[in-house]
Amino acid sequence: MSLNGMTGPQKAAALLLAIDEAHAVTLLGRLHEDEVRDLSIAMSGLGTITADTVEQLCEEFACSLGSAGSLTGSFETTERMLMKSLPKERVAQIMEEIRGPxxxxxxxxxxxxxxxxxxxxxxxxxxxxxxxxxxxxxxxxxxxxxxxxxxxxxxxxxxxxxxxxxxxxxxxxxxxxxxxxxxxxxxxxxNRRDAHEVMAEIFNNLDRASESRILGALEERNRDAAERIRGLMFTFDDLQRLDAAGIQILMRGVEKDRLTIALKGASQDLRDLFLRNMSERAGKMLRDDIAGLGPVRLKDVDEAQVSIVASAKDLAAQGQIRLAEGRDELVE
Missing domain, CATH: 1.10.220.30 (Flagellar motor switch protein FliG, alpha-alpha superhelical domain)
Structure with missing residues (x-):
């Protein structure tokens, strides 16, 4: 097989066979499984390559690498190169796919x-x-x-x-x-989400002390941004906006111990909402469990409440319950 008749994968496969086996193994370990598969297919079908062809291949590789100097790949360099050969709309589509998930x-x-x-x-x-x-x-x-x-x-x-x-x-x-x-x-x-929505989700997962501290500092620098983030956040207290059916569905998917710890640090109104949607016997047991907990670390309460809010969001995404948008009140 001559150098001119070789494809890119065949050249790469020949180079791997030509270098020290330990180096070849290291290189293969840095490749993606699809690349390893393509190289393996090319390698298995190479047949005999003459010493002259191997030498030419090494020279070609060295010349290509040496003439390029140091290389830096980025979204910008990729986009700039594509713009030289493809229509603007097609380049935009390709870059959107690259920047996707x-x-x-x-x-x-x-x-x-x-x-x-x-x-x-x-x-x-x-x-x-x-x-x-x-x-x-x-x-x-x-x-x-x-x-x-x-x-x-x-x-x-x-x-x-x-x-x-x-x-x-x-x-x-x-x-x-x-x-x-x-x-x-x-x-x-x-999927280009508003930055305030992203920050609201991040703040939803902060403990109360960190949330208060960071939001307070943001309010001093940009009051409008802080208020918008607050409006987009969905906290444990916002579960009060769920209807009775939503609360019951949520409770079925939440561990009893987690709910007990979460309600330990909740307002009385929110506790009453959960208790109203339980049987009298189950409600009494929950009250006794909350009272029997004794002092609970605020961090543990926060973690339990964040977990339950996450469960509520999952159920909403599945269409099983409905969460009100923002801080708007529901009107029956």
Missing amino acids: AGRTMWEKLGNVSEAVLANYLKNEYPQTVAVVLSKVKPDHAARVLSLLPESFAMEVVMRMLRMENVQKEALEGVERTLKMEFMSNLART
């Missing part, structure tokens, strides 16, 4: 997409397509997505997965192309 492959990217968002998209696809997608993402993520699909549709998907054999490469590539064009690119465009 983290991951080198499409399946890794999907693993970083919220299960609620992914399920909402997949419920409109063919069961066979959904079966292929769920077979490629991590099992725990696939399980969460499956649980959010309509029951009859989920059963169709399960049956397809049970009957599914190896997916042909062309079919898999078709699914990937569809996901890139229809889902990931739209997600990249719509």
